[in-house]
Amino acid sequence: MHSKPPAATDPVGNLAADAAVAPPGERVAALRARLNGVLQGKQAVVEHVLTGLLARGHILLEDLPGLGKTTLARALATAIGGRFARLQCTPDLLPSDITGFNLFNQKRREFEFVPGPVFSDVLLADEINRATPRAQSALLEAMAERQVTVDNQRYALSPAFFVIATQNPIEHHGTYPLPEAQLDRFAMKLSIGYPAPEDEVRMLAADLTGDDSSDAAPPVLMPGELLRLQAAVRRLTVAPALQRYMVDLGAVTRAQPEFECGLSPRALLLWQRLAQARAFLEGRSFVIPDDIQAVAAPLLGVHLAALPAAADAVAQQVLDQVPVPTAPPRHAARDAPERGP
Amino acid sequence: MRPEGSRASDSGWLTLLLVALSALSARFAISEPETPWYVPVFLIGSYTGGASFLGAIDARTGWLRRSGPGGTVPAWPGILLGMLLIVAPYAANGARILADTYCRPLEQVSIVALTNFAFFAAALSRIRGSLLAAGAVSFVLVVAALMLGEHPAIVPLTAAYGGLGVAWLATRYWRDATAATQPGRTVRFPRVPVLGLGLLLAGVTAASTQMAQGVPDIWGEWVPASGGSRWANPAALLGVGDGDWVVSGPRAKSTGATDSDHFLESDLPTLYDVLTETYGEPRSPQELQRAIFVDSEQMLSPQGHKAPDSGAAGRRFSIYRKDRSRRPPAAREAADALLYVEGRVPLHLALRVYEHFDGVQWHERAARQAPCSLKVRGPDNSWLWLPERSPGGIFAGTRPHQLRFGRFSSDRLPLPNHSQRFRLGRQVGDHVLRWAVDVLSWASDGILQARQVLPPGTCLDVISFGVDRAALGRSDELRPCPPHGADPCLDVPDALRGSAAALAEAFAHLPRGLPQIEALLDHLRTHCAHDRDATVPPACADPIHHFLHQSRRGPAYQFATAAALALRSLGYPTRVVAGFYADPAGYDARMGNTPIQADDAHFWIEVRTARGDWLAFDPTPGYRTEWYERTWRERIAAALASLGRTLTANPIAAVLGATLSGLIWWRRLWLRERLFTLWCLWWPFQGPEQRICNTLRLLDLRSRVCGRPRPAGRTPLAWYGRVDDPACRVFLGLLYAALYNRGGVVPPCPADRLVPACRGAVRATAPGRLRAALGGA
Structure with a gap:
């Protein structure tokens, strides 16, 4: 499947490709093309969605209604060839509506487990902030550990379990803001935004001539292919200096008084994985600081609870405070900090 | 791993x-x-x-x-x-x-x-x-x-x-x-640490070969010895270093010199006692007369060799001594020291000057008996200036010392050589000054003597000139004098003339002056060993020959005698001096001074210059002649003064130099960028990783020159990727691979691509192009 790498968008890709690690290949390029076809003019958003998918990080889409959040999620689920489930969150949603429940079968005289929508590959949690905190909490275990526990019985979810949640930032009546524990499970918070006028014209024209058969399109990825891609992402090199760089960035967020709570260690793990996924999408076998900075805004936006419009400024504020490591690796390893008295 | x-x-x-x-x-x-x-x-x-x-x-x-x-x-x-x-x-x-x-x-x-x-x-x-x-x-x-x-x-x-x-x-x-x-990771040879270690070892080796002492002493030299705190407790009442309140206050307990015969009533040792304790008692003349078989004309007269009594003790010193009684070495207790020296050591403190040698005994020259002409000067009229001392010539700067009398009885002032001025006590009033002027007289040339014994606790501040060895070598101050019958400092006993001449003859061909003298002294130091317990046998008629060719070991007076007679044979007016040697090894770090014990009693020689100054030389192995060593402050001051003189003498060059310095300072960043560019382009000994990182440093330096330095939080790609040049993009790829890839840049990029890529980036990011790309001022 890894026939040849996609066209690199930075000058590093062609030189540094490592044959030992599989390049993304045509499948990823096709996946990217499929999503770009569905959501026209939003290549950056599509790249972030692909990054989160390959990094096994859940995505929170926060934007106005009608901008294509659900369309994007459905197209992604179709493209990766997995099971898709949609969860329309309402105030009367119960945890058992999410995880599933045990039903007594009178014929067989025993309880049977009826799985909920989390038993899918891609779960679209639409309007997630309309669910009560009690219902939201049902997603915590599923998102973090990819399993649910019902009546003291653990049920493993799909290894490729991937959550795309949406929420509306302007409506506050009847909504329940996501708690920090819930936000910490997400890897990125994205905002799609209005399309450009040209893209809107193209969209209108396509609506007249199109057959609206995106759901019926064949999947791009073969079964199990997504897991292999995710495993390949995990094997990319991250230099110790860059790990230290991320730790320093996390320390900056913890020391800033304007942030209620800084980055958690889980967030740092997600950051590293996102940077690996971005390097993978760029056709590189190792992570560079630009990868870390490229995913900083969506990651910090969700973990520092920043508004979508302020996410870029917050990320830049954090990034400006830590020097990019440019010391040779030999010195960087030697100069690693010691444990002092 | x-x-x-x-x-x-x-x-x-x-x-x-x-x-x-x-x-x-x-x-x-x-x-x-x-x-x-x-x-x-x-x-x-x-x-x-x-x-x-x-x-x-x-x-x-x-x-x-x-x-x-x-x-x-x-x-x-x-x-x-x-x-x-x-x-x-x-x-x-x-x-x-x-x-x-x-x-x-x-x-x-x-x-x-x-x-x-x-x-x-x-x-x-x-x-x-x-x-x-x-x-x-x-x-x-x-x-x-x-x-x-x-x-x-x-x-x-x-x-x-x-x-x-x-x-x-x-x-x-x-x-x-x-x-x-x-x-x-590629492990490189640690060039810089090895080079530094090599330089360190070379420096230590050079220092140890150039200096008389060994490596351990050089380690010790690295620990600075300041010469003490120069602090005095005015209320001290311990006999040693008694404070001014005690010796000169209204209720003084120690009133200085007394009228009684201190030598008889005090149990404090005199120099004679110290020499006797250190070198053994002299043999009696009768015993020598029986033992020495010499010509009747050379037979020593018994009249001049009676056993020394207390009054004449120390005016003569016989090189024939009895065996010293064996006793355990005395502990060097600082509290029982004879003298305490604060200031730079080593230091020779002269107390007796012997000029005439009769083959058996050294005789002190008769005193001048003239009142010494000391001038009272100084801000508080406390300093007594010795005559005929002026800087210049072979003398360099001055050096301060402070001497305190401990358990030592002497009527002579143990002044360092070439003293310029001194004072008694720290807060000396008129009373003490008059006492000092009245009671002092010359005991011999350069030795001041008091009428009374100086009491323990007497404090002596001395400023003396140091002799510049380099200036002495350049001058002709040390030159042989023609034979002169009346000068006892050129007299060699007839019985020893042959041995002294034989020793001197080996150095007669050397250039006259300091090289000849030092060559002779070095020969003595390397040829014979220092041994305080070695004595001349009573039957020996030629102690110099015995010392040089038979025993080849002896105490300090043997070295001094041999050196003095050999130098006299070469025509240098020489005399032997007895006194104390302040050894740097005895420096007491806790008290900040160098205590002088009985073991520090010593003999050395002095050679008279053409101007009449006596220069001290120490022929004994293990003892150093103190030459003047300028302090760092003096060296800096001399360098600044020399620079000032040069600039004053060449005003045009000074103006040009100042202008050039200002230009360099003004354009220092540009100059640094130019030099570093040359380094990156042409310095051949750069590893792949080092070459790439140096190129990045050059780009950072150029961005500073352009007024748009790369912010610390910006990546090189985000900042320098704006330069629209393939060479720059290739270099950035190499840079990232070198910095962040596991295998480094070497496996994917061979050296034949690396060097052109880095040079291409250097040329593509010239300051003008970089300024245009970055949009700076």
């Missing part, structure tokens, strides 16, 4: 423990003898606790360090705090000096400052450089403790330090080895 059980992360605690051990030993070394053992322990314990607390605060807040481009470095608060801890002891000592209260010797202050810095560096041991500095300073502290201290706890503490130091070094080794042997 890290070995099991190795925990490099524990280096911080190990370093703190290492520093604590070294600081404790150093504290024991500089503590007063009566200080209880628990005082240094508690003090260093508090230091350790403070460093731990500081380290914990830093670990929690990180306010003492920051992340730099090359790793973790100290932040400004940390730098300021470290400098404050170093400077504070010196500042406190300076304040004490200004307040005229007790101040510590410089080496003690330095140890305190080093201790402060070592603990501070150990607290900041999360920084690699700080950790290494703490380890290095702890080593310096241990060396200083071994050199300065005599406390019994120092040796076991040093042993513990050695054991812990091995563990520390092993930890460092494993950490660096682990870092160097990561997969894909």
